[in-house]
Amino acid sequence: MIKTVFFTGITLIFFYIIWIHNIFAHREKYEMPAQYAKIADDVKSYAKEGKQLFEQNCQACHSVRYDAVYISSVQANPKLQTLQEKYGKVLPRDVYEAVFYEDLMALKQSFGKVPPDLSTIYLVKGKEYLFNFTLEPQKVLPGTSMPAVMTGRPEETAKIIAYLKSVAEPSPEEKNKRMLMGVGTIAYLIVMGVLLWLWRGRILRKMGLH
Numbered sequence: 001m002i003k004t005v006f007f008t009g010i011t012l013i014f015f016y017i018i019w020i021h022n023i024f025a026h027r028e029k030y031e032m033p034a035q036y037a038k039i040a041d042d043v044k045s046y047a048k049e050g051k052q053l054f055e056q057n058c059q060a061c062h063s064v065r066y067d068a069v070y071i072s073s074v075q076a077n078p079k080l081q082t083l084q085e086k087y088g089k090v091l092p093r094d095v096y097e098a099v100f101y102e103d104l105m106a107l108k109q110s111f112g113k114v115p116p117d118l119s120t121i122y123l124v125k126g127k128e129y130l131f132n133f134t135l136e137p138q139k140v141l142p143g144t145s146m147p148a149v150m151t152g153r154p155e156e157t158a159k160i161i162a163y164l165k166s167v168a169e170p171s172p173e174e175k176n177k178r179m180l181m182g183v184g185t186i187a188y189l190i191v192m193g194v195l196l197w198l199w200r201g202r203i204l205r206k207m208g209l210h
């Protein structure tokens, strides 16, 4: 009985930490006005426009490889299409970095480092950080070589974040699938546990121990 309570307790705490109060997840410290947070969260309405804004304002320096968006100089290179025919639209990272080494190094020459690929930046930094950094890079990261390209355009910045979110997060169908699999697995374990328990009782009775 004590054992049962103990293990149930441990299991509940485990799922509470993983699902509800994830102590390992990134905690935000940056402010973001609610009206812009709403835009950044609304992937369905704004991701598409955000992608266009990204192309206009960020793609000169940043790629989003998961979405087959490469820096402008690579995008203009005829080699890209040949490679995509061979490897698919999303090139393997090593292929991309090897073939377009010079493009990346040219950016490094200008900015001191290669501007990072932004495929998963949303998951790493969260929307509040991205909003503040993109609007005022110097304020958030003093001395950074990232230029302030979105000054005075908070709404468009929020749309770009919606786009980055759409790339970094699994699609709603994928999320549902994962949720279903998670719930299915746990339901299976519970059912099997109960069956084993009943079976154990039967065996004990057969042995005359119960």
Ligand code: HEC
Pocket (backbone or CB within 6 Å): 054, 057, 058, 059, 060, 061, 062, 111, 113, 114, 115, 116, 118, 121, 130, 133, 134, 141, 143, 144, 145, 146, 147, 149, 150, 160
């Ligand atoms: C002219 C080149 C250039 C453009 C255009 C540019 N960036 Fe950057 N970006 C950089 C460089 C260089 C860095 C690396 C800065 C550093 O680490 O100090 C950077 C870093 C970043 C980072 C990472 C910050 C961090 O904390 O590590 C994010 C996020 C980012 N940029 C977003 C954007 C977005 C969004 C746009 C378009 C609105 C954009 N950038 C446009 C050059 C650029």
